[in-house]
Amino acid sequence: MKITIRPLLEDDLPAADVVFRLAFGTLAGLDVPVRFGGDTDFVRTRWAADPDAAFVADSGGKPVGSIFAARWGSVGVLGPLTVHPNVWDRAVGTRLLGPAMKLFDEWGSTHVGLHSVVHSAKHIALFRKFGFWPRCLIEVMSKPVESTGPGPKKRLFSELSERAKTNAIKACRRITGSIYEGLNLEREIRATDDQELGDTALLYDVNELCGFAVCHWGPGTEAGSGRCYVKFGVVRKGPNAGKRFKRLLEMCEVLAGRRGFFQLVAGVHAARTRACRAMIERGFHTESVGVAMHRPHNPGYNRRDAYIIDDWR
Ligand SMILES: CC(C)(COP(=O)(O)OP(=O)(O)OC[C@H]1O[C@@H](n2cnc3c(N)ncnc32)[C@H](O)[C@@H]1OP(=O)(O)O)[C@@H](O)C(=O)NCCC(=O)NCCS
Numbered sequence: 001m002k003i004t005i006r007p008l009l010e011d012d013l014p015a016a017d018v019v020f021r022l023a024f025g026t027l028a029g030l031d032v033p034v035r036f037g038g039d040t041d042f043v044r045t046r047w048a049a050d051p052d053a054a055f056v057a058d059s060g061g062k063p064v065g066s067i068f069a070a071r072w073g074s075v076g077v078l079g080p081l082t083v084h085p086n087v088w089d090r091a092v093g094t095r096l097l098g099p100a101m102k103l104f105d106e107w108g109s110t111h112v113g114l115h116s117v118v119h120s121a122k123h124i125a126l127f128r129k130f131g132f133w134p135r136c137l138i139e140v141m142s143k144p145v146e147s148t149g150p151g152p153k154k155r156l157f158s159e160l161s162e163r164a165k166t167n168a169i170k171a172c173r174r175i176t177g178s179i180y181e182g183l184n185l186e187r188e189i190r191a192t193d194d195q196e197l198g199d200t201a202l203l204y205d206v207n208e209l210c211g212f213a214v215c216h217w218g219p220g221t222e223a224g225s226g227r228c229y230v231k232f233g234v235v236r237k238g239p240n241a242g243k244r245f246k247r248l249l250e251m252c253e254v255l256a257g258r259r260g261f262f263q264l265v266a267g268v269h270a271a272r273t274r275a276c277r278a279m280i281e282r283g284f285h286t287e288s289v290g291v292a293m294h295r296p297h298n299p300g301y302n303r304r305d306a307y308i309i310d311d312w313r
Helices: 010-027 043-049 092-107 121-128 162-179 186-194 241-258 273-282
Strands: 004-007 054-059 062-072 075-083 111-116 133-144 154-156 198-205 208-218 224-235 263-269 285-295
Touching (some): 004 092, 010 043, 043 062, 043 186, 062 092, 075 092, 111 121, 121 285, 133 273, 162 186, 162 198, 162 208, 162 224, 186 198, 186 224, 198 224, 198 241, 208 241, 224 241, 241 263, 241 273
Parallel strands (some): 075 111, 224 263
Antiparallel strands (some): 004 054, 054 062, 062 075, 111 285, 133 263, 208 224
16 A cells, blocks of 8 residues: 555545544544544634645545644644544654654744554554653543623633734733743634634723633534633633633633533533642543653643643644
8 A cells, every 4th residue: 555645635525524534533443433423614714824834645547545743833633533434553753743743843832742542552653653641631621601790800712803913812822821931822712713703802800901711612613512621721820820720610611501502512621720629629520541751851831730621632
């Protein structure tokens, strides 16, 4: 079988999406693997966010695997990586990792992370070949949407003028950069806005931005029907960070309720013990568990004082 690794093109999206679902559906042991993920979308939305950071393994003109990379400023996030189950264990995954790792080098990423499968020796071995080490668990959590009422003071990114959007992104970058140097979520904020995947809710202390949450909602996004998914959330560090984080969680729940979603989904790395505890206290339950693999083998922003929501899926 001759396989070529090349950039993922728009025409590849339907086939790459099928491979993505088949791969994860087979891994999960679903009766109908291709139904994995329901009406969520990871392939098209990630490609649209950065078409230069997606590659396919091409066999006779048909994608049999794909990989995506995301640039969060100085932090790189890898995945999803999927290979058609018919060609597992034939080095397709290994070959797809090559160009993605080259991208992180070109970007100068100081930390690269991925969400891997906890129980698989194969996954650990595959990613370790590229310098990744397993560290803490990642808990993908959810709770029913119960909060009503006005909620904390917030603004929505989609409602800002172009100039205000630029300023908001700078303010968001200051918050993330103070927790991990160079961490910048502009890509996710812009992608969510441009593709109308949901919205970024901006949290204020009086008139100063003190946190934000990039939320996807509904079908065709990473959330899926009926769900609001916090892809990334953070509050400014400092003595009141714990209180701010509680307000951030309330803000997300009120927003989800107003939009008619019944479930709020958010992931957290277990090493961020304070954020994790606050989510449990608010009523979040763990839906699934993965393992964070880091390159290099250091905490990055997975520290107990980092009030950050994300799950690197
Ligand atoms: C994970 C996945 C992408 C791997 O793709 P693949 O093409 O089968 O992987 P490769 O053949 O390139 O590499 C597998 C490596 O694991 C090694 N391996 C397999 N089983 C192993 C085990 N039990 N213990 C140790 N190493 C193992 C193989 O030897 C190979 O390494 P080598 O080339 O150095 O010998 C594919 O199985 C898949 O799509 N899975 C479902 C989706 C998923 O889990 N994605 C990853 C999470 S983002």
